[in-house]
Amino acid sequence: xxxxxxxxxxxxxxxxxxxxxxxxxxxxxxxxxxxxxxxxxxxxxxxxxxxxxxxxxxxxxxxxxxxxxxxxxxxxxxxxxxxxxxxxxxxxxxxxxxxxxxxxxxxxxxxxxxxxxxxxxxxxxxxxxxxxxxxxxxxxxxxxxxxxxxxxxxxxxxxxxxxxxxxxxxxxxxxxxxxxxxxxxxxxxxxxxxxxxxxxxxxxxxxxxxxxxxxxxxxxxxxxxxxxxxxxxxxxxxxxxxxxxxxxxxxxxxxxxxxxxxxxxxxx
Numbered sequence: 001x002x003x004x005x006x007x008x009x010x011x012x013x014x015x016x017x018x019x020x021x022x023x024x025x026x027x028x029x030x031x032x033x034x035x036x037x038x039x040x041x042x043x044x045x046x047x048x049x050x051x052x053x054x055x056x057x058x059x060x061x062x063x064x065x066x067x068x069x070x071x072x073x074x075x076x077x078x079x080x081x082x083x084x085x086x087x088x089x090x091x092x093x094x095x096x097x098x099x100x101x102x103x104x105x106x107x108x109x110x111x112x113x114x115x116x117x118x119x120x121x122x123x124x125x126x127x128x129x130x131x132x133x134x135x136x137x138x139x140x141x142x143x144x145x146x147x148x149x150x151x152x153x154x155x156x157x158x159x160x161x162x163x164x165x166x167x168x169x170x171x172x173x174x175x176x177x178x179x180x181x182x183x184x185x186x187x188x189x190x191x192x193x194x195x196x197x198x199x200x201x202x203x204x205x206x207x208x209x210x211x212x213x214x215x216x217x218x219x220x221x222x223x224x225x226x227x228x229x230x231x232x233x234x235x236x237x238x239x240x241x242x243x244x245x246x247x248x249x250x251x252x253x254x255x256x257x258x259x260x261x262x263x264x265x266x267x268x
Contacts, residue, residue, distance in 0.1 A: 002063070002097040004056040006126040011051050013040040016063035018055070018101035021070045024080040025098060034090045036063070036097075046072045053104040054127045058097060065101035067109075083211060088252055095254075099211030106213060107141040115139065144215045147186045148174035150260040151199055153224035153241060155268040157261065159250065160195065160231070160239035170248040171257045174217070187220050195239050196230035199223060205263065208256035219256045221264065244268060 016036045019026040027033045036058060042049055052064035073080055083102055086095060107130075114121055114132035124131035124138060131138045150172045151158040159170040175190035177183055184202045191199050205219035229239050242248070244265040251257040 001093040002056050002058050002100060004100070006128070007054045007056070007062045009062055011039065011064070012062070013038065013043075014061060015039040016058045016061050017042050017049075017052065018063065018065045018098060019046075020065065020067050020102065020105055021073055021080055022067070023082065023102065023106070025083055025086060025102075026068065026073060026078055026080050027086075029077055029079055033086055034094050036094075039064075042066065042068075045077075053101075053108050055097070055100055055104060063097070065105050067105060088254055092254055096209060099209055103141060103211050103214045107139075111139045142214055144213075145177045145183070146174055146210075146215050146217050147177060147183050147190060147220060148172055148217050148256055148260065149187045149191065149199075149202075149220045149222050150205075150264045151191060151197065151222050151224055152264055152268070156241040156243055157247075157264050157268075158195070158197070158224070158229075158239060159242050159247060159261075161237040161248075163233060163235055163237045168249055169251050170242075171251050172260050174257075177218075183218050183220070187222055191222065194232050194235050196227055197224060198226040200225040205260060206256070210256075217256050219260050221260070 015038065017039050019037050019042060046068050049066045049068060052066035055063045055065060057063065083098055086098060111121055111130045113119065114135060114137050116137040117132060117135040119132045119134035121130040121132050129138045129140050160173060161170050173191055173194050175186065177186040187202045188199055191197050199222035201223040203221050205221055207219060208217045210217045231239050250261055253259060253262055
């Protein structure tokens with residue numbers, strides 16, 4: 001499991017390194033994808049690379065994220081792909097660590113220059129921020145809080161297929177929290193907007209980081225309180241009520257959506 005805290009040691013050959021090219025993960029075909037590169041392995045295979053953004057400690061060792069040029073990837077020895085290509089193939093702990101790596105890499109790339117005055121930024125606050133030496137503005141990694149909710153009606157669960165996304169899944173409803181809005185208020189609003197239903201008895205379940213691009217999913221249950229399903233066609237392709245054993249294809253149990261669904265039917 002990744003322990004998120006400042007790294008006090010100097011970079012060393014035995015550090016763990018999460019390797020990306022652009023937004024794609026780079027893993028070796030010669031070993032399981034769960035096995036993280038060491039810094040020495042990265043140097044031996046790809047040549048000298050930057051120290052990289054610090055992530056914390058993986059299995060007690062300092063770990064970083066680095067980006068390499070795509071032309072350095074050997075298609076006979078390495079495979080690249082979006083982070084979702086590892087979903088379900090590696091442990092939840094490793095996937096979360098890769099997620100943090102991608103978010104930190106994207107944050108560093110997107111904040112090379114100060115958003116206030118345009119000056120170059122430098123690492124600050126032990127690597128947790130990027131600060132502008134000209135105007136003093138600091139930028140910390142951004143998180144986008146989202147709600148995801150399992151709406152129940154007796155022993156039936158509301159599931160919907162997202163519009164314009166070829167996922168093949170029916171899932172629970174989700175959406176971003178608006179400025180000035182509580183998570184519970186966002187649940188009520190999102191359900192009303194996406195499927196035209198009124199819900200109440202909103203209650204927290206658990207959370208999951210979701211690095212696509214930098215979301216924190218806050219899971220909830222809610223009870224149906226009224227209305228008929230009227231989908232927003234820009235958000236939802238179709239939605240309906242389903243009983244246990246009669247659901248269409250649903251997200252895997254490693255996702256918070258899958259956990260919400262499993263927990264609902266186990267408790268129904």
